[in-house]
Amino acid sequence: MNVFTWMLGTLLSFCLMAIGARELSGELCTAQILFFRSAIGLLAIASLIIYLAKPQYFKTQLLKRHCLRNGFQFIGQYGWFLGIGLLPLAEVFALEFTVPFWVLVIAAIFLKEQLTIKKMLAVALGLLGVVIIVQPGIAIINNASFIVLGAAVGYAVAHVATKLLTQTEHPLTIMFYMCLLQLPVGLLLSLSQWQWPNGQQLLWVLVVGFTALTANYCLARAMLCAEVSTVVTIDFLRLPAIAVVGVIFYGESFELSLLIGGGIMLVGNLLNAKGLKLRRWKKASIKD
Template identity: 55%
Template sequence: MYAFLWMLGAITSFCLLAIGGRELDSDLPITPMLFFRSLISLAVISLVLLLIREKSLISVKRLPLHGFRNLVHFAGQYCWFLAMSLLPLAEVFALEFTVPLWTALIAALVLKERITLRKSAAIILGISGVLVIVQPGAAMFEAGALIALAAAVCYALAHTAVKSLSSTEKPVAILFYMSLLQLPLALCFALPQWQWPHGIQWLWLTLMGVAALSAHYCISRAMLSAEVTTVVTLDFLRLPLIALLGGLLYQEAVGLSLFIGAALMLAGNLINLAKPAGQKPRQADTQQTPAPD
């Protein structure tokens, strides 16, 4: 029950993040949006750290890896928000669920994790799901779908870095340096197309900054309350919810192929996360839920 409530909070946060991005995409360029979102997130997490007065929570031992993680994560965010301006929200969310599959491939190359028969089956199912969604042929080369997949690959690289960082760094430190390091990065890219937010745009930016942090927090709490397979299954409820919101708010049509492809990817994710009887999930496995913060 607790896991369901925490995942409800995470799903709500992700949907608010996506809606905020969609509301701003026609009025505010992506890079200034990412700058102000990072600024607001940094202000919120800094305030929390000041209140609890625990400086040790943000001490780090591997700053260069934090730098790499945030570089690829920033690229993933840019592609994610760009894809949302080109595709229905549900399709972006569906393609994002390939993150665990790309993570398995990248971890095998970088962290020398073994590609087992189970992981191979998961990857095949995931790729099959992508092909069903993007429809082989001309649509396979649709810019929006390719950009969404690029976002998923960038997120997978970031997740692989987090899997490595989690052995030495605290989760709060990873979130703090995510906001701190991405702030100047976003500023550099935002300056050529600088635009100050105004009016209700500040409300959407504040909502996005808070939602990004709350999504991470809710997922981490859900992981403590239930097995990772349960959390991943609940996370897929994002898809019908965002499809419903996309239809109600933006008149977006969603075809049956999207849900068939998403079901294949869900099966692949569950196979990838399944453990032999009697074996407990490793802590690193909890990093495999996609989070487009």
């Protein structure tokens, strides 16, 4: 299968996961949704490791680093799912696309990665896109927008921690500990509001759990089939796609500012991806 097939799977998975989160919003608390998501993921990943006969994937020497990563990822997931119930779907997805810019800043501060002029321009374009979407000082300041932005920062820290873990840990090990560590957190935070999902709610819980896995799997496969810049470009189709879903199924209005702000962030992401490709080419040339 080619990159477009995998990205179609990614797009459908993220859209279905957002619909599932919206349907469960107000029905089950956010922490409980995340608990079920982790439970389904843990069962699927543990079964896969056992099927592959790779028991070493259950072991790690970096438990503290896994805890740090998953603490921030849980914050990111919590804010994203909470935002789904408070904001138009397109705005949540648009603000989510700021993650690459926060990664640049955090990696420069904590990993001492060089923050070049091209990277700084990419960050500036990302922040400009956020300003256009959120419209501070023009529209009524919406706290929900800042919740989603905070979620994006949480995801960015988790991505940087993931980069450190991938130096020694297998991806299945990282995913296993992600579900294992986040499951009890979701359970503890949901106990005071716990309720067993009914038939329809259970269906959406399963949708959220499985699409969370398929979205990340399809995106990873797409990365193997094409350059980062190509994947980033196709991934931005999630914005108009989820906007259409919001308009058709939830009667949401679609603001022009979302397209403009999203387009500016796309340019910034492409600029950063092009710089990444250039650096890889230079390293390859030096080796040759």
